[in-house]
Amino acid sequence: MEPARERSAAPRPGRPGDLFDASTDAAAVLSEHGVVVAWTRSAEALLGYPAPDVVGTSAARLLAVRGDPARLAGVARRCRAGNGWSGQIAVRHRDGRSLVIQLRVSASFRMGGAECFLVSAREERQRWTMGQSVLDGFLTRAPVGMAVMDTELRYVWLNDTLERLGGVPRDERLGRRLGELLPGLEAQTLEGLMRKVLATGMPVTDYEYVGWSWADPHRRHAYTASFFPLVDAGDAITGVCYMVQDVTERWHARQLLTMVNEAAASIGRTLDVMRTAQELADFAVPRFADFVIVDLLEPVLSTEGHGAWLSDAGPAPARPVMRRAALRSVREGSPEAVVQIGERVDFLPPPHDAHLIIDGEPLLIPVLDPSDKLWATREPERAARIREYGMHSLIAVPMRARNTALGLTTFVRSLNPVSFGPDDVLLARELVGRAAVCVDNARRYTREHTAAVTLQRSLLPAALTGGTALEVASSYLPADPSGGVGGDWFDVIPLSGARVGLVVGDMVGHGITAAASMGRLRTGVQALAAMEMPPDELLAHLDDLVLRLSDEESAAGPAARSTVIGATCLYAVYDPVTRRCAMARAGHPPPVVVAPDGHACFPEIPPGPPLGLGGMAFEATEIELAENSLLGLYTNGLIEGGDHDVERGMARLGEVLGRTGEDLDTLCASAVRQLVPVPQPDDVALLLTRTHALGADRVASWDVPPDPAAVGVLRARATRQAEDWGLGEELALTTELVVSELVTNALRYATPPIRLRLLRDARLTCEVSDASSTAPRLRHARSTDEGGRGLFLVAQLAQRWGTRYTAEGKVIWAEQEIP
Numbered sequence: 001m002e003p004a005r006e007r008s009a010a011p012r013p014g015r016p017g018d019l020f021d022a023s024t025d026a027a028a029v030l031s032e033h034g035v036v037v038a039w040t041r042s043a044e045a046l047l048g049y050p051a052p053d054v055v056g057t058s059a060a061r062l063l064a065v066r067g068d069p070a071r072l073a074g075v076a077r078r079c080r081a082g083n084g085w086s087g088q089i090a091v092r093h094r095d096g097r098s099l100v101i102q103l104r105v106s107a108s109f110r111m112g113g114a115e116c117f118l119v120s121a122r123e124e125r126q127r128w129t130m131g132q133s134v135l136d137g138f139l140t141r142a143p144v145g146m147a148v149m150d151t152e153l154r155y156v157w158l159n160d161t162l163e164r165l166g167g168v169p170r171d172e173r174l175g176r177r178l179g180e181l182l183p184g185l186e187a188q189t190l191e192g193l194m195r196k197v198l199a200t201g202m203p204v205t206d207y208e209y210v211g212w213s214w215a216d217p218h219r220r221h222a223y224t225a226s227f228f229p230l231v232d233a234g235d236a237i238t239g240v241c242y243m244v245q246d247v248t249e250r251w252h253a254r255q256l257l258t259m260v261n262e263a264a265a266s267i268g269r270t271l272d273v274m275r276t277a278q279e280l281a282d283f284a285v286p287r288f289a290d291f292v293i294v295d296l297l298e299p300v301l302s303t304e305g306h307g308a309w310l311s312d313a314g315p316a317p318a319r320p321v322m323r324r325a326a327l328r329s330v331r332e333g334s335p336e337a338v339v340q341i342g343e344r345v346d347f348l349p350p351p352h353d354a355h356l357i358i359d360g361e362p363l364l365i366p367v368l369d370p371s372d373k374l375w376a377t378r379e380p381e382r383a384a385r386i387r388e389y390g391m392h393s394l395i396a397v398p399m400r401a402r403n404t405a406l407g408l409t410t411f412v413r414s415l416n417p418v419s420f421g422p423d424d425v426l427l428a429r430e431l432v433g434r435a436a437v438c439v440d441n442a443r444r445y446t447r448e449h450t451a452a453v454t455l456q457r458s459l460l461p462a463a464l465t466g467g468t469a470l471e472v473a474s475s476y477l478p479a480d481p482s483g484g485v486g487g488d489w490f491d492v493i494p495l496s497g498a499r500v501g502l503v504v505g506d507m508v509g510h511g512i513t514a515a516a517s518m519g520r521l522r523t524g525v526q527a528l529a530a531m532e533m534p535p536d537e538l539l540a541h542l543d544d545l546v547l548r549l550s551d552e553e554s555a556a557g558p559a560a561r562s563t564v565i566g567a568t569c570l571y572a573v574y575d576p577v578t579r580r581c582a583m584a585r586a587g588h589p590p591p592v593v594v595a596p597d598g599h600a601c602f603p604e605i606p607p608g609p610p611l612g613l614g615g616m617a618f619e620a621t622e623i624e625l626a627e628n629s630l631l632g633l634y635t636n637g638l639i640e641g642g643d644h645d646v647e648r649g650m651a652r653l654g655e656v657l658g659r660t661g662e663d664l665d666t667l668c669a670s671a672v673r674q675l676v677p678v679p680q681p682d683d684v685a686l687l688l689t690r691t692h693a694l695g696a697d698r699v700a701s702w703d704v705p706p707d708p709a710a711v712g713v714l715r716a717r718a719t720r721q722a723e724d725w726g727l728g729e730e731l732a733l734t735t736e737l738v739v740s741e742l743v744t745n746a747l748r749y750a751t752p753p754i755r756l757r758l759l760r761d762a763r764l765t766c767e768v769s770d771a772s773s774t775a776p777r778l779r780h781a782r783s784t785d786e787g788g789r790g791l792f793l794v795a796q797l798a799q800r801w802g803t804r805y806t807a808e809g810k811v812i813w814a815e816q817e818i819p
Contacts, residue, residue: 024042024045024122025042025120025121025122026040026042026045026101026120026122027040027042027043027118027121028040028043028054028059028118028120029116029117029118029119030116030117030119031114031115031116032076032108032114032116032117033058034058034059034060035057035058035059036054036056036057036058036059037055037111038055039051039055043121046099046101046121046122046123047062047091047092047093047094047099048093048095049062061092062092063089063090063091063092064090064091064092064099065090075105076108076117079106079107079108080107080108080115081107082107083107084105084106084107085104085105086102086104086105087102087103088100088101088102088124089103091121099123100124102121102122102123102124103119103120103121104119104121105117105118105119106118106119142161143161143245144243144244144245145158145161145162145164145166145244145245146162146241146244147173147241147242147244148239148241149194149239149240149241150238150239151237151238151239153177153178153191153194153195154175154176155173155174155175155176155177158170158173158174162244165213165223165244165246166181166182166213166214167213167214167216167217168181168182168214177191178190178191182211182213182214186209190209190225193207194227194240194242197227197228197240198229198237201229201231201237203226203227203228203229205226206225206226207224207226207227208222208223208224208225208251209222209223209225210222210223211223219418220248220418221246221248222246222247222248222250222251223244223245223246223248224244224245224247225242225243225244226242226243227241227242228241228242228243229241252423253423256423256426256427259287259288259427259431260427260430260431260434262283263283263434266279266282266283267279267280267283267431267434267435267438268434268435268437268438268441270442271441271442272442273296273300273301273325273443274325274326274341276435276438276439276442277294277325277326277439278325278326278328279435280326280409280431280432281293281294281326281328283431284328284411284431285328285329285330286415286416288411288424288427288428288431289395289411289412289413289416290330290331290412290413290414290415290416291327291328291329291330291331291336291337291389291391291411291412291413291414292326292327292328292409292410292411292412293326293327293337293347293409293410294324294325294326294327294399294408294409294435295322295323295325295345295347295408296322296323296399296407296439297320297322297357297406297407298321298322298323298344300407300439300443301323301325319348319353319354320346320348320354320357321344321346322345322346322347322407322408323342323343323344323345324337324340324341324342324343324345325407326341327340327341330414335385335389336385336389336412336414338381347379347382347408347410348408349363349365350372350374350377350378351374351378352396356396356408357398357400357405357407357408358398360398361398362396362397362425362428362429363394363395363397364394364395364420364422364424364425365393365394365395365396365420366419366420368386368391368392368393370383370384370386370387371383371387389414390414390415391412391413391414392413392417392419393412393413393419394410394411394412394420395410395411395420395424395425396409396410397409397410397411397425397432398432399435399439400436401433401436401437401440402437402440404440406436406440409428409431411428459489459515459518459519459522460476460489460490461490461491461492464491464492464687465492465494466492466689467498467500467761468498468576468694468761469498469499469500469574469575469576469694470500470502470574470576470689470690470691470692471664471689471690471692472492472687472688472689473664473665473667473668473687473689474490474668474685474686474687474688475668475669475672475684475685475686476490476685476686477637477672477676477680477683477684477685478683479679479680479681479682487506487514487517487518487567487683488504488505488506488507488635488683488684488685489503489504489505489506489518489521489522489685490502490503490504490505490633490685490687491503491522491525491526492687492689493525493529493530495529495532495573495804496765496767496800496802496811496813496815497575497577497759497765497767497804497811497813498575498576498694498759498761498762498763498765499573499574499575499576500573500574500576500689501571501572501573502571502572502631502633502687502689503522503525503529503569503570503571503572503633504569504633504634504635504685505518505525505567505568505570505588505635506567506568506569506636506637506683506685507567508566508567508610508612517567520549521542521545521546521567521569521611524542524545525538525542525569525571528541532803532804532805534573534582534584534805535571535572535573535582535583535618535620536584536617536618536619536620538571538584539569539571539584539585539608539618540617540618542569542586543586543611543612543613543614543618546566546567546611546612547612547614550612566611566612566613567586567610567611567612568586568587568588568610568611568636569585569588570583570584570585570588570605570633571583571584571585572591572633574625574631576691576692576693576694577693577699577759579624579625579626579627579691579693580622580623580624581625581631581691582620582621582622583603583620583621583622583623584608584618584620584621585607585608585618586610586611586618587607587608587609587610587611588607588635589634589636589646589650590603590604590605591603591631591632591633591634592630592634592650592653592654592657593623593625593631593632594629594630594631594632594654594658595626595629596626596628596629598658598659599658600653600654600655600657600658601654602650602654603621605619605621606618606619606621625691627691627692627693628691628692629690629691630688630689630690630691631688631689631690631691632653632686632687632688632689633687634653634684634685634686635683635685635686636682637676637682637683637684637685638675638684638685638686639652639653639675640680640682649675652674652675653671653675656670656671656674656675657688664688664690667688668686668688671686671688672684672686694759694761698725698759698761699757699758699759699760700718700721700757700758701755701756702714702717702755702756702757703753703754703756704746704747704753704754704755704756706747706752706754708744708747710743710747711743711747714739714743714756715739715743718736718756718766719732719735721758722735722736722758725760725764727760727818728819731764731816731818731819734816735764735766735816737797738794738797738798738814738816739756739758739766741791741793741794742766742794742812742814743756743768745768745791745812746768746770746812749774750770750772751771751772751809752770753770753771754768754769754770755768755769755770756768757769760818763799763815763816763817763818764816764817764818765813765814765815765816766798766813766815766816767811767813768811768812768813769806769808769809769810769812770809770810771808771809772810773805773809773810774810775803775810791812794814797814797816798814798815798816799815799816800814
């Protein structure tokens with residue numbers, strides 16, 4: 001929108017169908033006195049006036065009739081109150097004709113210090129109307145079945161689609177009720193719904209039901225129907241209109257999906273091969289088939305080999321040796337079976353051989369003919385049973401898992417008159433596939449579980465020590481064999497300044513994969529902790545590590561076995577000098593803190609996302625711990641229990657740990673026994689620590705003034721302090737040199753304020769802190785001109801040295817062993 005400007009070509013007018021398109025609306029800005037301030041090209045196109053002829057003049061001259069002052073004042077008041085206004089108004093075109101436009105006025109606003117109003121308009125267009133012939137054609141040929149019933153629920157009218165769905169001609173329906181025509185449907189229920197609509201006037205929508213129709217008498221169909229009241233001019237209900245649509249395919253797909261979901265909970269509940277095979281047969285009868293047999297290769301049942309044909313064993317036999325693992329029938333005693341459970345069998349549907357099991361696709365025989373020559377020749381006894389019990393349709397699905405041939409599952413229908421179809425093959429494949437994985441797991445679980453437990457224990461720390469800052473005890477309980485060992489881990493990591501890092505984590509998954517992934521993450525935590533990272537930054541880098549490992553394995557293709565999926569983790573750093581503990585967690589349960597008086601609590605730590613999701617930040621929380629407090633880190637296997645109530649499990653944990661006076665190792669073992677009295681499907685890890693404080697008699701600190709003469713003063717103070725601590729002449733001399741070089745380096749390169757601190761713990765630590773964040777590098781330490789004066793000497797004198805960052809800046813530290 002602009003003030004008067006040179007005239008240009010009018011925009012393309014909107015198409016007649018653009019009823020909701022406001023892009024071509026005419027727009028103008030009016031002052032509070034009705035003077036046109038701005039005029040758009042769309043306004044010019046609508047009324048024919050160019051901007052120079054209108055801007056600066058009164059808008060009243062554009063009206064086709066004289067304006068109503070009272071009405072204009074009311075519109076102005078409404079717009080000044082913050083509300084808009086819309087309505088119809090007659091205006092005069094430049095060529096003299098009158099136009100009826102739809103006008104909208106915005107709330108008032110200030111422009112250039114003056115009050116203004118934005119008005120937009122479009123020409124009123126005649127709405128499209130539907131002729132009776134169009135309406136009749138639409139209703140008759142609509143893809144949804146429709147009918148009108150009178151108050152006695154007799155057919156008055158129906159369209160062509162409904163006639164085709166039901167298979168009953170229109171002439172036979174009119175004047176008759178639904179129950180008289182289609183007895184295979186839920187006639188009573190449907191008529192009950194229509195009576196409800198007549199009585200209440202409220203519609204019933206999307207009622208789904210299943211039934212038979214004359215249009216397809218050999219197959220059940222699913223329908224969805226909606227019922228609406230018909231009301232005359234006097235608001236009286238004169239009948240019911242209902243619409244119906246065939247949703248058989250959707251219903252069938254939903255039924256198959258439901259069955260697959262139910263199968264996941266019903267098949268593979270134990271690690272027993274025979275039991276798993278029987279669960280497959282029990283699940284499929286009668287909901288899917290009338291007779292099911294499961295035959296497994298003998299090596300699978302005897303646990304010899306791997307259940308597959310080995311390349312050096314020669315070609316597979318035409319009739320592989322199998323044993324009947326399970327059978328189930330809708331008939332008592334399964335009389336259809338030729339072979340019973342446990343007996344040897346070599347059945348394969350003719351004309352197939354062992355390749356059907358090794359690399360064949362599921363076999364569908366929609367119409368099973370016992371008089372077929374192949375069946376009569378190769379399987380005469382089974383052909384006789386087929387004829388005797390009316391078995392008319394068959395699906396045979398090879399049972400394979402992880403490229404291993406396990407056996408064959410056969411589904412047969414007899415009492416169910418509907419033949420198997422392609423969709424049924426998909427379901428059968430899914431059911432057998434799930435069972436095959438369970439059977440293969442049952443064969444492998446003992447070996448894999450033993451190997452995983454061995455690997456898991458070897459990757460956990462053999463011994464834990466918290467130095468003088470913490471007493472430490474731990475307990476690890478692997479999952480029961482049915483669940484498989486998980487990826488729980490814990491660690492205690494000594495840090496500079498007498499601080500200690502505590503970590504506990506839980507890998508997603510079970511078995512060797514989870515144990516191996518746990519080892520990789522534990523190594524990553526140790527490496528990141530050695531870099532003196534705060535808890536939130538450590539978790540962020542660990543999250544990046546998980547994502548990178550996952551990306552590497554994805555890029556390696558399907559041949560690479562995925563080991564890193566995701567994990568939860570909690571990392572804490574305890575400082576015995578300040579008695580403060582900084583913590584952050586990634587989807588892990590919070591720690592438990594038990595005060596010296598036995599009161600237990602769970603600090604509120606922002607949960608953070610589990611590792612491996614990426615894109616979300618972690619937050620750290622810092623708490624102060626009283627001396628001799630108990631800090632417990634654990635995995636969810638300890639608190640979930642049999643009821644899977646995490647909050648209740650946490651409360652039980654607090655009660656158990658609240659007992660004071662017990663030895664830490666005894667308390668740790670007792671807590672696990674009480675909270676996990678029976679084997680659980682998940683690992684259990686508990687790390688208990690009792691905090692100690694580093695007293696003032698073990699800490700000395702001094703401010704470092706920005707004066708080179710301070711080096712000698714601080715060197716002397718440090719030497720005296722080492723002598724007071726009884727550290728010996730040699731260690732005092734080394735301390736003097738380390739302090740001298742650290743302080744000299746800080747005065748030259750650091751940012752004030754600078755502070756020197758000595759800590760006497762299991763080691764003697766010298767720390768110089770300042771407000772900068774620039775890290776010194778050892779490779780520059782040999783040169784006094786590149787920012788590393790004296791640090792090379794510090795590195796030679798100290799057993800460990802490095803840099804860590806704090807909220808105030810950085811700390812350069814050096815540790816020496818105390819003899």
